[in-house]
Amino acid sequence: MxxxxxxxxxxxxxxxxxxxxxxxxxxxxxxxxxxxxxxxxxxxxxxxxxxxxxxxxxxxxxxxxxxxxxxxxxxxxxxxxxxxxxxxxxxxxxxxxxxxxxxxxxxxxxxxxxxxxxxxxxxxxxxxxxxxxxxxxxxxxxxxxxxxxxxxxxxxxxxxxxxxxxxxxxxxxxxxxxxxxxxxxxxxxxxxxxxxxxxxxxxxxxxARLTGFAALTGLIVFVQLLLGAWVAGLNAGLASDTWPLMQGRLFPEVDWSKGFGWALTHDPYLLHFLHRWWAWVAVAALLVLSRKVRALGVRQASVAIHSAFGTQILLGIATVMTGVALWLAVLHQLVGALLVAATAWGAHAVGRRP
Incomplete structure (x- = not known):
């Protein structure tokens, strides 16, 4: 060409x-x-x-x-x-x-x-x-x-x-x-x-341009990735080996003695809780993005997004319930990377200009 x-x-x-x-x-x-x-x-x-x-x-x-x-x-x-x-x-x-x-x-x-x-x-x-x-x-x-x-x-x-x-x-x-x-x-x-x-x-x-909704979806996914990185860095995945409850309750005990800011960035129980439930906010945004992508006729990107976040959710739950089994945790991180690639694909599809 x-x-x-x-x-x-x-x-x-x-x-x-x-x-x-x-x-x-x-x-x-x-x-x-x-x-x-x-x-x-x-x-x-x-x-x-x-x-x-x-x-x-x-x-x-x-x-x-x-x-x-x-x-x-x-x-x-x-x-x-x-x-x-x-x-x-x-x-x-x-x-x-x-x-x-x-x-x-x-x-x-x-x-x-x-x-x-x-x-x-x-x-x-x-x-x-x-x-x-x-x-x-x-x-x-x-x-x-x-x-x-x-x-x-x-x-x-x-x-x-x-x-x-x-x-x-x-x-x-x-x-x-x-x-x-x-x-x-x-x-x-x-x-x-x-x-x-x-x-x-x-x-x-x-x-392609980055549309407003794609940017919002990217921001939501970014927060989930950030929480996941902090969970990994603080070994907070070990805070609970049950799902959906933690310590037999929905919201775990959190150390608030050092203030809200410290708890939000350091407390393993709070970070684990936020990571497992913010995931559903990310899923909701990705569902809407994938529907927009499918409506534009880019079916492969829509399938990639669905497959990635579905697999990621299952791997996340399995990682928790196995006490952070090594290969499950590695697969969880690997599919997280594939989810980022799929999200970029979807965002690019909705941002293509004639």
């Missing part, structure tokens, strides 16, 4: 060139799949308490794991200096073999982040040099690249928040920033890929 693109030198005046816009869209969707995988590995890292196993940030040399017994001992000694080891794993008798297990998951999570960076940056440079990026898309692609970089920085700040001798876990605030940045990046990748698919079908197509 033929579309207008900016030339490699960045001149404002567009010129006509034959480009494979669909290839750009497929590249972004492939990166989105890697981001979903990374979110799942991040969930395993969190649930196995592996996130603090690597106490230094080495963006380049850290891609290689320890290769000798001396290197393993050096890494283990660094881990022994933090509160998680001194207060929890040390007294429990952690061995070097135990340490290697948690190191593997944190190292895998960081390695996957590096691979995603390369999978985005190298093709971006290639398409840029060849002048294959449609007009108006360069700033958006650079913004997605910057989000990926911020994701790594936020991940390190999250880890650093748990390296003190006085704490045994990372800050749930930094954990939520780290996770939601990844999910926002995922939504951006999906949205941009869909814009490019529309451009491939029609050279006159304009980028």
């Amino acid at each position: 033929v579309v207008q693109v900016e030339n490699p030198a960045g001149d404002i005046a567009p010129r006509v060139r034959s480009v494979r816009v669909l290839a750009l869209a497929r590249w972004l969707l492939a990166v989105a799949v890697l981001v979903v995988l990374m979110i799942a590995v991040g969930g395993i890292t969190r649930l196995t308490e592996s996130g603090l196993s690597i106490t230094e940030w080495k963006p380049v040399t850290g891609a290689l794991p320890p290769l000798s017994e001396a290197q393993w001992q050096a890494e283990f000694e660094g881990y022994k200096r933090i509160g998680e080891y001194r207060q929890i794993n040390g007294p429990a008798g952690m061995t070097l073999s135990d340490y290697k297990f948690i190191y593997f998951w944190e190292w895998s999570h960081r390695l996957l982040g590096r691979l995603i960076g390369l999978a985005f940056a190298l093709p971006l440079a290639w398409y840029w040099i060849r002048g294959a990026i449609p007009k108006g898309y360069k700033p958006r692609l650079l913004a997605l690249l910057a989000l990926g970089g911020l994701q790594g920085v936020f991940g390190w700040y999250m880890v650093r928040s748990g390296l003190s001798e006085k704490v045994t876990d990372v800050s749930h605030f930094w954990l939520s920033i780290h996770l939601i940045t990844a999910l926002f990046t995922l939504a951006g990748l999906v949205w941009t890929a869909l814009d490019l698919i529309q451009l491939d079908r029609n050279p006159a197509a304009r980028p």
